[in-house]
Amino acid sequence: MAAETSAKQTLLDRIHDRTAVVGVIGLGYVGLPLAMEFAKAGFHVIGYDVSERVVSRLMSGESHIQDVPSAEVARFVRSGAFEATTDESRLHEADGISIAVPTPLSKTRDPDMSYVISATEAASRQAHSGMVIVLESTTYPGTTREILVPLLEKRGFTVGEDVFVAFSPERVDPGNPVYVTKNTPKVVGGITAACTELATALYQSCIDKIVSVSSAEAAELTKLLENTFRSVNIGLVNEMAIVCDKLGIDVWEVIDAAGTKPFGFMKFTPGPGIGGHCIPLDPHYLAWKMRTLNYKTRFIDPHYLAWKMRTLNYKTRFIDLASEINSQMPAYVVEKVAHALNDERKAVNGSTILVLGVAYKRDIDDLRESPALDVIRLLEEQGATVTFHDPHVPRIREDGHVRERVELTDERLATADAVVIVTDHRAVDYQRVMDNATLIVDTRNATNALVRTKARVVSLATVRPMPEVIEA
Numbered sequence: 001m002a003a004e005t006s007a008k009q010t011l012l013d014r015i016h017d018r019t020a021v022v023g024v025i026g027l028g029y030v031g032l033p034l035a036m037e038f039a040k041a042g043f044h045v046i047g048y049d050v051s052e053r054v055v056s057r058l059m060s061g062e063s064h065i066q067d068v069p070s071a072e073v074a075r076f077v078r079s080g081a082f083e084a085t086t087d088e089s090r091l092h093e094a095d096g097i098s099i100a101v102p103t104p105l106s107k108t109r110d111p112d113m114s115y116v117i118s119a120t121e122a123a124s125r126q127a128h129s130g131m132v133i134v135l136e137s138t139t140y141p142g143t144t145r146e147i148l149v150p151l152l153e154k155r156g157f158t159v160g161e162d163v164f165v166a167f168s169p170e171r172v173d174p175g176n177p178v179y180v181t182k183n184t185p186k187v188v189g190g191i192t193a194a195c196t197e198l199a200t201a202l203y204q205s206c207i208d209k210i211v212s213v214s215s216a217e218a219a220e221l222t223k224l225l226e227n228t229f230r231s232v233n234i235g236l237v238n239e240m241a242i243v244c245d246k247l248g249i250d251v252w253e254v255i256d257a258a259g260t261k262p263f264g265f266m267k268f269t270p271g272p273g274i275g276g277h278c279i280p281l282d283p284h285y286l287a288w289k290m291r292t293l294n295y296k297t298r299f300i301d302p303h304y305l306a307w308k309m310r311t312l313n314y315k316t317r318f319i320d321l322a323s324e325i326n327s328q329m330p331a332y333v334v335e336k337v338a339h340a341l342n343d344e345r346k347a348v349n350g351s352t353i354l355v356l357g358v359a360y361k362r363d364i365d366d367l368r369e370s371p372a373l374d375v376i377r378l379l380e381e382q383g384a385t386v387t388f389h390d391p392h393v394p395r396i397r398e399d400g401h402v403r404e405r406v407e408l409t410d411e412r413l414a415t416a417d418a419v420v421i422v423t424d425h426r427a428v429d430y431q432r433v434m435d436n437a438t439l440i441v442d443t444r445n446a447t448n449a450l451v452r453t454k455a456r457v458v459s460l461a462t463v464r465p466m467p468e469v470i471e472a
């Protein structure tokens with residue numbers, strides 16, 4: 001207890017007077033903005049990444065993350081407040097470490113924990129008494145206790161006494177001009193109360209509002225609830241689009257009308273499917289956790305394992321259903337394109353199709369899990385010649401194949417058999433698209449408010465006149 005008190009108090013003092021050094025492991029969409037916030041708060045920040053490319057770009061003052069301006073990185077590199085390195089041993093200088101490495105799914109849709117394990121191994125090799133380590137990567141409940149704690153204890157530390165461990169999920173929303181890392185409330189849950197207190201103190205120094213919860217598991221599950229909530233609600237409106245199509249009703253009109261209810265309804269919009277590192281993947285971490293007995297039993301003490309064996313083996317039906325509907329949306333879009341071309345006595349095979357917007361959502365450059373990639377692949381499988389334009393994405397690299405974007409010209413719009421709006425970036429002039437294209441398949445309702453000129457527009461749900469009621 002004495003050890004806890006002194007290690008804890010020293011760390012609290014160092015955080016308070018900003019003499020603490022902060023290490024961030026993984027300098028991507030999550031880690032880099034977080035590193036910048038710590039630097040702004042007055043800490044010396046050491047960013048550690050395994051990628052030489054990422055590190056050398058950052059050290060030359062260039063940001064690879066759209067939401068972080070290069071000028072900001074350059075300023076902190078120049079002042080010495082931030083340095084990026086591939087040298088793991090530099091983490092030993094840190095008093096607080098945030099881990100923000102990828103948590104993808106394996107080919108069998110199981111959690112791939114290899115990045116978290118190797119980042120934690122690096123942190124534990126460099127750990128010292130009086131260090132707080134916080135995992136930020138989205139993951140299943142139990143990860144922090146089952147993976148981080150044993151790796152630290154293997155090195156002789158006692159978590160909660162000489163080192164402190166917590167989970168704090170990142171909620172960054174790339175491209176969101178209002179909510180950024182600093183003003184998005186941050187949930188923190190530690191392995192012990194002291195761990196929560198220290199992680200809270202660290203984050204309080206640079207984030208406006210911290211929400212402490214009772215355990216690391218509660219914090220882990222909070223993030224999964226948030227992303228499952230989105231996945232399920234997107235799945236619901238996507239199904240509503242299919243329902244509206246069959247009924248001949250305008251799904252956008254219905255959603256807008258429902259959105260006028262001032263309580264009890266939250267507006268979600270349908271689209272070509274879900275993308276990014278979070279929504280398509282994270283709910284599967286929970287689904288996996290609930291259907292399996294355990295990840296690595298060797299990490300777990302017998303009481304904890306017994307508790308889990310009683311509670312798991314459960315099928316998360318909402319997650320599975322939402323994923324099924326959302327993952328079918330690219331095929332649904334392609335079906336829409338085929339029908340629309342058919343109306344013009346054309347086949348997909350041999351048609352020239354321009355895909356407009358390939359990033360997974362509006363105004364960002366992230367292609368990860370983007371449904372546009374599936375739409376392109378499915379159209380090509382059916383024999384279409386597909387090109388793409390996206391103001392934020394100059395090229396698509398997939399399976400060793402590089403596809404360059406085409407410029408958006410009046411002629412290209414006019415000669416395409418169909419223009420498919422997959423992502424509705426604000427930088428595109430959709431009126432120009434309407435004025436030049438012959439057929440638009442608009443999966444995002446980007447053309448709704450525009451003047452109907454040349455193009456025939458097909459939406460996710462085809463609107464038909466209501467049938468007359470025939471009296472018997």
Ligand SMILES: NC(=O)c1ccc[n+]([C@@H]2O[C@H](COP(=O)([O-])OP(=O)(O)OC[C@H]3O[C@@H](n4cnc5c(N)ncnc54)[C@H](O)[C@@H]3O)[C@@H](O)[C@H]2O)c1
Nearest residue numbers: 026027028029030049050051100101103118119137138170
């Ligand atoms: N991108 C988002 O919008 C978002 C939002 C919330 C949460 N998250 C979660 O945050 C985590 C990180 O996601 P991201 O989007 O920042 O990933 P990213 O791919 O943008 O960045 C990860 C970085 O970690 C580095 N890295 C990988 N293994 C490493 C190791 N062992 N040691 C040091 N560096 C290593 C990579 O080189 C890369 O630069 C994931 O769990 C993700 O689910 C992401």
